[in-house]
Amino acid sequence: MSILDSFKKKKTEKKVKEDKKEAKKEVKEAAVKQVKKAAKEMKEVKKAKKGKSVFGKKKKIDKEDIPAEYYDIFKEPHLTERATDLMKENKYVFKIASDVNKIQVRKAIENLYGVSVMKVNVINIPRKRIRYGRGFGFKTGYRKAIVTLRKGERIEMVEGV
Helix, strand or coil, rough: HHHHHHHHHHHHHHHHHHHHHHHHHHHHHHHHHHHHHHHHHHHHHHHHHCCCCCCCCCCCCCCCHHCCHHHHEEEEECCHHHHHHHCCCCCCEECCCCCCCHHHHHHHHHHHHHHCCEEEEEEEEEEEEEEEECEEEEEEEEEEEEEEECCCCHHHHCCCC
16 A cells, blocks of 8 residues: 555645646736736826926826826825915925825825925934823824925915915
């Protein structure tokens, strides 16, 4: 019986190895399909964009052409005394999501508001320790972006406040 068992083990080991190889091939194929699909979607988004040039003239943008991710980037405009003073210098301050970078902020502002962005500065505000009676807690930190626009351009939504 031990001789027959050794042959059976060899066959099952071969099947297991073949199954692993097939599984790896399937995973690679699925990954390639996902990458191709993502590339196709990016091409469609680029086609849908209108007036993407930073220094050229901007065209009016339809709200339907704007990807939904741009709305997730901004939490709210950051309206303080300093922020309203910066508006005179053509700088606007927004609270943004913590995982967003400067390039994404620039693209979102240009597409949402139809303006040309010259510069984006991002600041991380750390959480602050607060006292609640005898205990302690934390005031949550956030991230904000200071967006500088070209001369003569402005964002109407924020200025009315």
